[in-house]
Structures are given as C-alpha cells and as structure tokens.
Amino acid sequence: xxxxxxxxxxxxxxxxxxxxxxxxxxxxxxxxxxxxxxxxxxxxxxxxxxxxxxxxxxxxxxxxxxxxxxxxxxxxxxxxxxxxxxxxxxxxxxxxxxxxxxxxxxxxxxxxxxxxxxxxxxxxxxxxxxxxxxxxxxxxxxxxxxxxxxxxxxxxxxxxxxxxxxxxxxxxxxxxxxxxxxxxxxxxxxxxxxxxxxxxxxxxxxxxxxxxxxxxxxxxxxxxxxxxxxxxxxxxxxxxxxxxxxxxxxxxxxxxxxxxxxxxxxxxxxxxxxxxxxxxxxxxxxxxxxxxxxxxxxxxxxxxxxxxxxxxxxxxxxxxxxxxxxxxxxxxxxxxxxxxxxxxxxxxxxxxxxxxxxxxxxxxxxx
Numbered sequence: 176x177x178x179x180x181x182x183x184x185x186x187x188x189x190x191x192x193x194x195x196x197x198x199x200x201x202x203x204x205x206x207x208x209x210x211x212x213x214x215x216x217x218x219x220x221x222x223x224x225x226x227x228x229x230x231x232x233x234x235x236x237x238x239x240x241x242x243x244x245x246x247x248x249x250x251x252x253x254x255x256x257x258x259x260x261x262x263x264x265x266x267x268x269x270x271x272x273x274x275x276x277x278x279x280x281x282x283x284x285x286x287x288x289x290x291x292x293x294x295x296x297x298x299x300x301x302x303x304x305x306x307x308x309x310x311x312x313x314x315x316x317x318x319x320x321x322x323x324x325x326x327x328x329x330x331x332x333x334x335x336x337x338x339x340x341x342x343x344x345x346x347x348x349x350x351x352x353x354x355x356x357x358x359x360x361x362x363x364x365x366x367x368x369x370x371x372x373x374x375x376x377x378x379x380x381x382x383x384x385x386x387x388x389x390x391x392x393x394x395x396x397x398x399x400x401x402x403x404x405x406x407x408x409x410x411x412x413x414x415x416x417x418x419x420x421x422x423x424x425x426x427x428x429x430x431x432x433x434x435x436x437x438x439x440x441x442x443x444x445x446x447x448x449x450x451x452x453x454x455x456x457x458x459x460x461x462x463x464x465x466x467x468x469x470x471x472x473x474x475x476x477x478x479x480x481x482x483x484x485x486x487x488x489x490x491x492x493x494x495x496x497x498x499x500x501x502x503x504x505x506x507x508x509x510x511x512x513x514x515x516x517x518x519x520x521x522x523x524x525x526x527x528x529x530x531x532x533x534x535x536x537x538x539x540x541x542x
Contacts, residue, residue, distance in 0.1 A: 188283040224507030252300035273395035284533040287511035314361040493528030
C-alpha cells in the first residue's frame with residue numbers, strides 16, 4: 176500500500192457525445208500522484224520503448240509468433256503500460272497492452288496532452304500505419320470488434336467514429352462476425368478485437384489494421400517481460416537504463432521452468448497468468464488458487480508466474496479501493512495517464528466509487 180497517494184473529489188470530465196452511458200465508467204475521484212512517481216513513469220515508458228526498438232530483441236519477439244521485422248508499426252499504436260505502485264510509490268510494470276481501451280474516454284481529464292493534442296496523436300498513429308502499408312490516400316476508417324454494441328466500451332467506439340468524421344474520414348463501427356465492407360484500397364481498420372493473432376478472423380490478415388498481430392507480438396505477449404528484464408537483451412541500453420528495467424519489471428518466469436511442487440509451496444508470492452491473454456482472463460492470485468487449478472494451468476505449459484505486486488489501496492467515502500495506473504503511450508511518450516479504481520482481484524467497472532479516475536500531480540491539481 177502506498178502511503179504517499181491521495182484521492183480528491185473530482186467531477187469526471189469526458190466527451191458529452193456518449194452521455195450518461197460514459198458516466199457509469201468514471202470515478203468521482205482524482206488520484207494525486209507524487210512528482211517523483213510521475214518522473215519515474217515517464218522514464219520507464221521511454222526506456223521500455225527504446226528497448227523494444229532494438230533490432231535483435233524485436234526480431235526475437237516477433238519470431239516467437241512466426242513474424243519477421245518488416246513493414247511493422249515502428250512504435251506500435253494504442254499501447255498502454257499498466258503499473259502498480261509499491262509502498263514507496265515506485266512504479267512496477269504489470270503488463271503491456273496493445274489495444275487498450277479507455278484512451279479517448281479519458282480525453283478531457285488527467286495528466287497528459289490536452290484534448291486536441293491527444294486527438295492529434297491518435298490520428299498520427301493510424302496515419303503512420305497507413306503510410307507504412309499504402310501509397311494511396313486514406314479515405315475511410317472502420318472501428319472493428321465482435322458484437323461492438325455489446326462491448327463494455329461501446330461508448331468509446333462512438334467517440335472514435337466522431338473523431339474520425341470530424342477530421343474528414345468516412346467512419347463506421349463494424350461487427351467482426353459479419354462480412355466487412357470490401358477493401359477498396361483506401362480503408363484502414365482500427366482493430367479492437369481480442370483475437371490478437373486473427374485466429375478466428377484470418378481474412379483480416381490481408382487488410383491494413385492497427386493494432387495488428389505484429390504489434391501484439393512485439394508489445395503484449397506477456398513472455399516479453401521476461402526478455403525486457405533480461406540484461407542480456409539490453410546491449411544498446413546504458414547500464415542505468417538496464418537497471419531501471421530490472422527495477423520496474425517484477426520478477427517473472429515461465430512456470431514450466433520449475434517443478435509444480437515448488438510453485439505450490441511458494442504460491443502466495445506469485446500471480447499466475449497465461450502468456451497470451453487480456454484483462455483478468457484465466458489469471459490467478461497465488462493466495463487464492465487451489466492445488467487442482469495450479470496443477471491444471473501448469474500442465475497447459477503456457478502460464479507465467481509474476482512476482483506479486485499488490486495494487487495500491489486508497490481510502491474514500493465508499494471504503495478502500497484498489498488502484499492501478501494506465502500509461503497510454505506512443506513513441507515512448509506518455510500521452511495520457513489514467514487510474515482504474517476497483518475492489519476484488521482485478522479491475523472492473525462495477526465497484527461503487529470506482530472506474531476510470533483522473534491522475535494529477537499535487538502541483539498540477541493545485542493549479
């Protein structure tokens with residue numbers, strides 16, 4: 176638990192387009208972050224991006240999924256680094272996401288670019304991806320997910336459609352379970368699918384999309400944290416930056432590297448999660464897992480054990496809330512910081528007083 180964090184009452188700020196639907200996702204609190212913690216977050220994201228741009232490491236991470244390092248988004252797009260803070264308010268990287276939701280929902284609140292600057296970066300991500308793949312003008316952007324109207328963050332899809340249309344693009348929200356409009360050579364897909372490698376959507380491999388499978392392979396496969404923490408992969412980093420990655424990334428390893436009995440004995444020190452997944456799907460806190468479940472996930476062969484880094488706990492009118500930090504980033508720059516407040520094992524948007532929360536420093540909030 177971090178003793179240097181505060182919650183202050185906050186009137187959530189968000190685009191009015193999605194109205195009351197969006198309001199249910201927002202917390203009535205602002206997290207006040209120490210300046211030193213902010214500086215450490217900024218430095219960590221910069222160094223993580225530097226590491227992921229090293230050619231040998233990129234080639235290794237992509238080859239794990241059978242991809243080559245050619246024609247890829249040089250700096251990803253819609254990348255999000257999820258952190259917990261330890262008792263000294265030092266960031267600890269829990270995972271990297273390659274199609275993170277919530278960026279546009281938090282357009283009008285929290286530390287980062289102003290609303291106009293944030294929208295400009297979002298468009299830059301997509302337009303840069305387009306230029307890597309096509310030499311024709313981009314005319315249309317499709318926002319894609321399976322059953323989009325049933326998705327929790329559907330209000331954000333409406334915000335993206337509005338953003339694209341305001342900047343002169345034809346835009347629509349489309350269902351990945353239905354036939355897509357024909358590829359006219361001038362259409363890019365903003366991909367919100369959790370089918371990261373298009374296993375159920377192989378036809379999309381021929382389309383221009385962001386995030387794409389290579390983006391996920393480079394950033395969001397959880398095994399990548401093992402490599403990012405390994406000093407043997409830091410050949411182009413300074414010793415100080417190499418040490419920073421070891422400090423920021425908790426110990427993590429593949430379960431298959433140790434006997435099952437060892438994991439059972441040490442289980443309370445670890446959090447177990449699949450290498451390829453999202454959110455809290457099939458993830459287990461070691462102090463809650465049963466012997467049978469531990470044996471089952473061990474037998475799968477694709478699970479990782481990450482040293483337990485408890486979420487910060489903050490007090491508010493609704494009681495104790497847990498917190499994680501989302502650092503939305505592009506090209507090694509944090510473009511928006513947001514918090515997620517919740518109860519239970521993992522984040523959710525059903526906790527009274529919880530949801531997305533603004534993040535400010537004490538100095539900024541005083542201004």
